[in-house]
Amino acid sequence: MDQAGVSPNDGAHLPFGPERGEALRVLLVEDDDADALLVADLLELAGVRAELRRARSVAEALGLLAGAPVDCLLLDLGLPDAVGLGALERVLARMEELPAPPAVVVLTGDTAVDAGTKAMASGADDYLVKGEVDGDRLARALRYAALRRRSAAQQLALYRSEVRAAETMRLERALLPEAVVRDDRISLRVGYLPGGSGLLGGDFFDAVERPDGTLLIVVGDVAGHGPDEAALGAAMRTAWRTLVLSGTAPDDILPLLERVLLPERHGPEIFVTLCQVVIAADRASMEVYLAGHLPPLLVTTPAGGLVCTELTAAGRGRALGIPAPGHWSPHHVDLTDPWTVVLYTDGLVESKVTVDDDGATRQADAHGRLPRLGTEGLRAVVERELATSEHDVVPRVLRRVRKLHGGPLADDAALLLAGWTGAGAGPGERTSTLADSTEWGRA
Known part of the structure; x- marks a missing residue:
């Protein structure tokens, strides 16, 4: 035996060692x-x-x-x-x-x-x-x-x-809260679709009705992916709900949310885009606040037909956490029964379109780029699915976008539809979709 130790021997393969056939x-x-x-x-x-x-x-x-x-x-x-x-x-x-x-x-x-x-x-x-x-x-x-x-x-x-996985699920469900809306004539359909990376994102949303009947809705997106961003998204949603329930004036909510964000974020590069909608108690108007976020869609039925339009981005301010001057001004929108307002995050509109409606493969351009779905594409999907049926419209929209994309989206996506069919209408539909099932994984 030498000083270094015993040399490897050349005996038979170990039948069931660490790996079959390995020493x-x-x-x-x-x-x-x-x-x-x-x-x-x-x-x-x-x-x-x-x-x-x-x-x-x-x-x-x-x-x-x-x-x-x-x-x-x-x-x-x-x-x-x-x-x-x-x-x-x-x-x-x-x-x-x-x-x-x-x-x-x-x-x-x-x-x-x-x-x-x-x-x-x-x-x-x-x-x-x-x-x-x-x-x-x-x-x-x-x-x-x-x-x-x-x-x-x-x-x-x-x-x-x-x-x-259990911790991730609990954190994801923190982004899918139980809405505090007493008016059963309000339909509220929400959905959260994790991106294909398997990492959590910071998309969040919520809806709260105040004692006077005013309905406040929010959709937001924390920049980045992962547990830190997801935790920050859950914290922002909780802070928003707390401010709404405490009676804070809508004009003051976004500045106060930014004060919450600054010490909670883990780096100065983290920012939050957000869309807040304040619907009047008589359901005849709403105020739209945009903090670097995409404007919502509005679905109406003039002359019996269904039309989905993108609201103007007038009054849009900077994202929360961006070190630049500016404030957030509401944009007033008059509403006519029935109506549905659609809030969403950019994971939907930034998805690629890899196949046409008939299933044919889309060809990339000369630079190898595929077209994005965009707001116009999402508007068309929402309009088509709502025209087909009001039932389960959120999962159908999410599935449709994924089908056009050709698989799981690159980014997380949140979608919220709040609707009103009129004072004499029956109860609205309330649904919540977290696309985490095996079926969704295969879709």
Whole structure:
């Protein structure tokens, strides 16, 4: 045996090691040369294809573990710098820092019945008694310890993935609140469609009716994607609802929201676009506030026909969080029964159109660019779906946009339709769509 350790042997493939057909990577921590040579011989006799490395102390083993991955650590409990369970405890403490901790099999010269049991209770995966080990027993202990450790790591990764998914779902649902609207003649249909990246975005919306009957609606979009932006979106929605419920004047809500945003955002580059609509108690007019956001669509039925138009962007101010002068002025809109106002985020209008209505593939231009759906395209989709049926219009619009795009959208998208059919009409439809199901994932 040389000073560097034991060379890899050329025995048979390990039948069920870390990966079928790959060598089992073993780090032997043993200061006795004769015992180290015996381990190498036993593995070779058992037909185990192993990459065997050797350390003569716990300190040397910890250095080797930090430098190269190991499937199984074969640890002697009698070493120059650690004796007994102290050696095991030092190794296990450092292994917690490794991205993929190896299995640990203890070698002990103590033949007492409880010696190995104590080692396993302290965190070892298995133990072997020197002088009672043959090749098959050694090979089996290493194989199964490595497999058990790998299985435990997979179970832990699965559990963490499930926890993250549950946390993500709770955060997404925070962006899909229960509206505080008492007037049952108001229809309110909302939907949230995560982008194809699988990351959360900061799109949010809400609707609140005040005691005097005034209805306030908001749709907003935090710049960026991920949990930070999603959390900020949920915070902005909560702040908006709090301001509305506290009776804050509509003209003061956006400036106060910006005061909330500035200390809450994680960087000066983060901004929020927002559309706030204030509908009068008699449902005959509304005020539209735009903070760097796209103006809403208005659906009316003049002379019995359905028409969807984009409202003017007059009075649009800067996005919240942009360090520039400016304020937000409302744009007055008169309403005639029946009406539906459509608020949305730019994830819908910025989607690409990869197929035509008949399913034919769209060709890119000379620069390799595909056309965007745009506000006009979204207007046409909304008009078409509403003309077909009022029922489940939000999921049908979202599906239609995804179909035209050819798959999941690149950006998150929020859509809110608030409607009024008249004082003598029956209850309006209330729906909420979070497009997170397996069916949506295949769409």
